[in-house]
Amino acid sequence: MVEGIPYGLGGWGVPSIFREAGRLLGKYFTFIAPFIFAFVLPTAVIQLLEVFGLAWWASGQDPPFLQKHRHVLSKAIAGVDGSYPATPAWESEFFILLGVGILMWLLASLAIASICKTVQYIYSEEEDPSATKSIFMSLPQAILRLLVTSIWILFLTLVTIFTVSLPFYLLSVIFKEKHEALFETVNQIFIYIAVTILSFLFLLSQEVAVLEPNNYGLAALKRSSKLVQANILPALAVFAVSLVVGGSLSKLSSYIASLHGAGKVPQWAVYILAILFALLYLTYVAYIYLATVVLYFSSKVKHDAAEGTLPGFRHGGSGNPYAPLVVVSHPILQNYHNVQ
Template sequence: MVEGFPDNLGGWSVVTIFKEGWRLLSSYFRLLHPFIMAFLLPVVLLELVQMLGFAWMISHGSHPHPHPHPHHHYHHNSLQPGHFLHHHFHPDQFYHHHFHHHYSGFQGFHSSSEGSVGSEVYAPTPAPTPCPHPHPPHPHPPVMMGLAVAIVMWLLISLAMAAISKIVEYIYANGEEDPSIIKSTFKSLPEALFRQFVTFLWLLLITAVTVFVISVPFHLILRFFKHSLNVHIVIILKKVLVGIVLLVLGIVFLFAQLIAVLEPANYGLAALKKSPNLFKTKLAPALIYVLADLVVAAAFSILVQFAVFFPATGKLPFWIVCILAILVALLYLAYKVYFLLVVIVLYFSSKLKYDAEEQYLPVHSEEDNPYTPLVVPSEN
């Protein structure tokens, strides 16, 4: 028999929630490992291939992000908010902004400020200098490849979150530990993925509108008062504000995805509306979780940056870098699995407390459990 909801789950502290994540991983790895291998391991392998690819290019004297030609200048339309949105919603950049705060680590080091409009945009544009060589057209394959990788990453991460959250729900449902739940969970994933996709589309729309609304006032200020204001300070303020908004939306989206999976009636805009309410019920543990997640992701980014640029220094041969990269990838996989379990436990803790505060918890018998999982063990 599995244990059902732990006592006082809704009132747990952040330390207890992190301990519960470890307990689930160690006690129920047999139920979790098929989904880890099917979804999270390919994510880590994709990250590993990209990391080694960057290391190889750097060791052979090429840079993954070539700088623009020195004679290239921004045109006047760079001032427009639409141009700003274009930079913030570059396919590869958007993935990094929204998915690693809670899904990131490996690629964070190379998503630099090149995706943002710099202060030089608002400076007077000098007369163009003739360029001795024609400008090569912008390569479309890398952009399409980045978009394809971002889509695959989103699919794998969403499927992993849906599957593992359903397994945790099953563990907490006080039912028998039937291995057929694995097959049943796989069958239930398409519907869950659809609800996650609708929720994601709503997030895209809200994010685009929010970034546009934030950009317009700064655009007007810099356009009409650029001679009386410090342009660099205004640009920094805009970037900080946009960064805070993207972080908040990322946190809201994190809970919204779990709501879309585990509460079929609430997905899309409904999930995004409910997510802040759940987040507020466990505000301190949720903020500590986000901070811990960001710190660990930043640590992995530093490790990856060292691993990528080591071959260029000549201090380590490339094969040693490959071994180090594989070790980092294994640690990264453990980190992703563990933190995913922790946020799922945090969701259940928040939901129990929220339901209790809103008096949604009905009186029920053992045979009428309101938290019976949405997936039912299928017959072999």
């Protein structure tokens, strides 16, 4: 199954990186599939339920999966005596959205970490009969590093928004409400530009946090910025595709939900469209994750070779510059392999 680092990876351009992602998805689908179905599929299902739930409620209906238990839910919400709880509705909605958001982050992080490690294993030149199990068992440590990295991303994003917004807020105070609408519009544009640039620089931060155990949190963000700038055209292409295609899929899901809410097409047709959308979403996410991981390896080889820190390059070695790449196996599994 393993095959080593592709020849000339550090010099690959946009077509080669996207082609390699497609090759990995096609050739190693059975190896990657358990992680896709374990982490990406639940994310797609949750998103579909969220979108369709909003569409049903907007049309004054209850989702079909709640209609049968409506009286039970009503009693649970209202209380045994029929009185509604003191907690305001907006607080309940906030905690529900917070819970869904945390679950979505966890599933997405597990998907990214597992796909990173599958590509790492394929490129490692080290055969592991229990590779799938080893990858699953290595995910908790990767999640901790991704959590610290995500907190730093959130913090720097909030600082960026505050820094960009402060001058416009001061201008609106100075000029009072005379040009408030103009300042608000320009402020939103600058925030969008600043956050987009920040997202681009942090494009490879998750891959760094997963595949470089010593670089997570702020170190992963700094490392990502260097790798992105070292391979800027392919990075721009992957970033643009993820934005455009991801945004288009989001619009498509909302459109499918609106068809049901407006009653423009039969219900069975909406369900078929939803299933097709879920399959399309699964394919897109798996592909774009693979493309980003391939971009990470290409950028890493290019950057480290230019800096003279590439393993093997520095000492005049040959072959796989990352041999051995570590596939984190549990000690029990390693002892088992040694006994065998």
